[in-house]
Amino acid sequence: MSESTKKLSECKKACVVKIKKLHATAELKARLISFGVMKDAVIEVLEYAPAKSTIEIKVGKTRLALRAQEAELIEVQKV
DSSP states (O other): OOOOOOEEEGOHHOOOOOOOEEEOOHHHHHHHTTTTOOOEEEEEEEEEEEEEEEEEEETTTTEEEHHHHHTTTTTEOOO
């Protein structure tokens, strides 16, 4: 990971980022892509669960909740 990229799980609330790479298994990657979570997609971090176990994001007009461990696998860059 370069200096300009970080994990989605490291982003703060209201952060808008572009996905650079998915480090997920083939099965998880296919599921994420089906929701629009793919390379070069712009996403916004909406909310964190109180224990930071889940993260709510917005991709286009779709809102998704990701587990913290799934967010760890998504490499992003500030827009």
